[in-house]
Amino acid sequence: MIDTLLLLSLNGLIWGLIIALIALGLSVIFGMLDIINIAHGDFFMVGTVLAWFSLQMTGNYWLGFLLVPLICFLLGAVIQRLVIQPIRGNPALSIVATFGLSLILQEVVRMTFGATPRRILPPIQGTISLFGIQYDVYRIYAAGFSIAALAAFFLFLNYTKLGTWMRAVRHDRETATAMGVPARLVYVLTFAVGFALAGFGGVVAAPITTVDFRGGVDLLPVCFIAVIVGGLGNLPGTAAAAILLSLLEGIVQSFANPTLARITSLLLMSAVLLLRPQGLFKGFAK
Amino acid sequence: MNRRSLVERGLIAVFAAFLLTVPWTIPLILNAFWVSVIAEILIWSLFAASANLLFGYVGLLSFGQALFFGFGMYGVGIGIDHFGLSFWPAFGLGIAAAMAMAFVSGILAVRLTWHYFAIITVVFSLIFYFIAVSAKSVTGGDDGINFALPPTFSFGAVQFGFADANFQYFFILASVSLCFFLMHLVVGSPLGKAFLAVRENDVRASLIGLNVYVIRLIAFVMAGFLAGVAGALFAFFGRYASASYMFYTFSGEAVVWAIVGGAGTLFGPIVGASLFIVIREVVSTHWEHHSLIVGVMAILVVILAPKGIVGLWRDWVDTPPPTGAELPVTTELRTEP
Numbered sequence: 001m002i003d004t005l006l007l008l009s010l011n012g013l014i015w016g017l018i019i020a021l022i023a024l025g026l027s028v029i030f031g032m033l034d035i036i037n038i039a040h041g042d043f044f045m046v047g048t049v050l051a052w053f054s055l056q057m058t059g060n061y062w063l064g065f066l067l068v069p070l071i072c073f074l075l076g077a078v079i080q081r082l083v084i085q086p087i088r089g090n091p092a093l094s095i096v097a098t099f100g101l102s103l104i105l106q107e108v109v110r111m112t113f114g115a116t117p118r119r120i121l122p123p124i125q126g127t128i129s130l131f132g133i134q135y136d137v138y139r140i141y142a143a144g145f146s147i148a149a150l151a152a153f154f155l156f157l158n159y160t161k162l163g164t165w166m167r168a169v170r171h172d173r174e175t176a177t178a179m180g181v182p183a184r185l186v187y188v189l190t191f192a193v194g195f196a197l198a199g200f201g202g203v204v205a206a207p208i209t210t211v212d213f214r215g216g217v218d219l220l221p222v223c224f225i226a227v228i229v230g231g232l233g234n235l236p237g238t239a240a241a242a243i244l245l246s247l248l249e250g251i252v253q254s255f256a257n258p259t260l261a262r263i264t265s266l267l268l269m270s271a272v273l274l275l276r277p278q279g280l281f282k283g284f285a286k
Numbered sequence: 287m288n289r290r291s292l293v294e295r296g297l298i299a300v301f302a303a304f305l306l307t308v309p310w311t312i313p314l315i316l317n318a319f320w321v322s323v324i325a326e327i328l329i330w331s332l333f334a335a336s337a338n339l340l341f342g343y344v345g346l347l348s349f350g351q352a353l354f355f356g357f358g359m360y361g362v363g364i365g366i367d368h369f370g371l372s373f374w375p376a377f378g379l380g381i382a383a384a385m386a387m388a389f390v391s392g393i394l395a396v397r398l399t400w401h402y403f404a405i406i407t408v409v410f411s412l413i414f415y416f417i418a419v420s421a422k423s424v425t426g427g428d429d430g431i432n433f434a435l436p437p438t439f440s441f442g443a444v445q446f447g448f449a450d451a452n453f454q455y456f457f458i459l460a461s462v463s464l465c466f467f468l469m470h471l472v473v474g475s476p477l478g479k480a481f482l483a484v485r486e487n488d489v490r491a492s493l494i495g496l497n498v499y500v501i502r503l504i505a506f507v508m509a510g511f512l513a514g515v516a517g518a519l520f521a522f523f524g525r526y527a528s529a530s531y532m533f534y535t536f537s538g539e540a541v542v543w544a545i546v547g548g549a550g551t552l553f554g555p556i557v558g559a560s561l562f563i564v565i566r567e568v569v570s571t572h573w574e575h576h577s578l579i580v581g582v583m584a585i586l587v588v589i590l591a592p593k594g595i596v597g598l599w600r601d602w603v604d605t606p607p608p609t610g611a612e613l614p615v616t617t618e619l620r621t622e623p
Contacts (some may be wrong), residue, residue, distance in 0.1 A: 036404075038538060083585055083589075086589045086590070087588055087589060090592070092341070092347070092549070093545070093588040093592055094587045095538075095545065096541075096542050096545050096546060096584050096585075096587070097349075097540060097584065097588045097589075099538060099539075099542045099581075099584055099587050100580070100581040100582065100583070100584030100585040101351070101581065101585065102581070102589075103577045103578070103580055103581030103584070104577075104578055104581035104585075106577065106580070107575050107577040107581065110575065111575055113577075123561050128617060152448065179329065217535060218536075221408050221412055221534060224405055224408065225405065225409065227401065228405045232401060233603075252576065257420075259416050259419065259420040260420070262412075263413055263416050263417065265476070266409050266412055266413045266416070267413065269409050270406060270409050270410065270413075273398065273402055273405060273406050274394055274397065274398070274406070275400055277402050284411040
């Protein structure tokens with residue numbers, strides 16, 4: 001009993017770290033561009049598929065950790081110019097545009113990768129003993145990569161010129177433009193970073209889940225919930241909410257079936273939304 | 287009466303004449319299969335209208351209308367399959383279930399607005415989606431339940447029911463038309479004006495004495511009614527109810543159809559739903575990857591016609607903007623502080 005609890009909580013925690021990455025990408029796009037990105041789950045899915053292709057071509061999974069976010073970043077930049085720029089700043093239209101984008105991404109993956117879900121073997125096999133249970137080594141690595149990426153993102157946002165630009169444009173576009181910040185470029189960059197974060201989540205998660213063209217559909221609501229429960233525009237809050245929610249779901253899963261765990265966490269979410277609509281962490285962060 | 291409303295009245299008359307003759311004209315031009323496609327489009331239009339009533343007229347973006355569609359569908363399915371109800375009680379049960387659910391969830395949901403409202407409606411619909419998926423003995427889960435449809439009217443030995451394709455078509459047409467007519471009446475009534483006032487500025491609406499909460503709740507229950515009727519009709523139409531129609535992606539499609547057609551207009555949802563379903567039906571027979579076309583279409587429409595197709599049409603017909611209830615929703619949305 002304790003073993004299952006520990007195992008499932010660990011699984012939940014690590015999955016939560018991955019979700020945190022993806023949700024952070026969503027939060028950046030949502031918070032800075034006012035784009036309700038229905039395609040964000042598919043950005044993650046594209047990440048897992050690109051990880052599969054990169055493994056097939058290079059034979060080395062680790063290269064994917066470098067290649068996939070890079071490709072996603074470029075894809076994001078192109079998509080921003082073609083689809084998002086023309087409707088920028090209009091949330092209602094962004095729903096339709098990104099819905100279309102989601103269909104296109106799923107269909108292109110179905111055409112190239114195929115409709116059959118596939119599994120990727122973790123690049124590191126084997127288990128280690130952890131608090132008395134046997135645990136997959138790769139999952140520990142996955143946690144490490146996620147934490148590193150989260151840290152790198154916050155460092156980027158707070159300590160680099162581009163990160164400062166992103167925050168400046170979010171805070172006050174007019175003033176930022178007047179101060180010489182290239183706002184249009186920052187929008188492209190923001191969207192590309194959002195896609196890259198989701199794509200990186202995809203590479204990290206691909207050996208843990210299955211690679212499937214529908215793989216992003218279940219993930220999307222979870223990410224949105226993390227963004228809202230964490231507090232709109234509160235990036236550390238988003239990450240914390242993602243980790244907490246997933247951990248909670250893992251814990252409940254050791255007592256009940258996965259569906260019941262899902263329902264429990266959704267009920268909790270409704271309570272948070274109704275009682276603290278400004279987000280769980282208002283007053284803590286920032 | 288200005289030029290546009292004359293032209294539009296003419297178009298509506300032509301459209302109505304077309305719909306009334308579909309069972310005879312369509313098999314001549316295309317084939318009988320398209321009659322059922324048009325019946326399906328009517329049902330989806332009603333579903334899109336339910337999202338449109340909330341978003342286009344009251345300014346609430348709901349991503350959970352599939353929940354009420356599902357309740358309408360399961361009300362009929364479970365009513366017939368488990369309780370052995372006949373046609374009308376099952377229809378009533380479906381609609382009542384959808385409205386009751388809309389009322390209960392609305393009490394909580396309409397306290398929130400904009401992003402928060404969108405998310406809580408997704409969360410509510412996901413909760414019941416997962417319940418429906420796991421309660422296989424009642425709902426059949428993702429596989430759904432199939433049932434035999436009882437006759438709609440029976441006078442002694444003479445029975446009318448959905449087994450007759452023409453009866454099925456006209457029953458759906460009559461129900462959907464009635465719902466759209468009711469919506470037309472509501473939009474033109476003082477309540478409809480109150481909806482628009484809340485959409486434009488809820489603070490000002492409350493300052494002129496409107497109870498914003500109650501108005502939003504009324505709209506939410508009405509939208510639940512529309513989605514419930516659509517769900518019940520769909521259950522009759524397919525003799526089938528399945529949890530997969532309660533998933534959030536399905537609610538999203540209703541929103542997309544409404545915005546592409548023209549949010550805040552009566553005919554927008556019909557135009558949007560027709561466009562997407564006709565493309566799907568035409569392309570899918572020739573090409574497996576028809577979703578690609580649908581995706582590109584959705585993006586092109588929002589870039590080229592940000593007010594939707596009906597909005598584009600109106601800008602084209604009359605340069606001075608119309609006033610009143612049929613004003614398409616401005617694309618700029620308020621973001622609550």
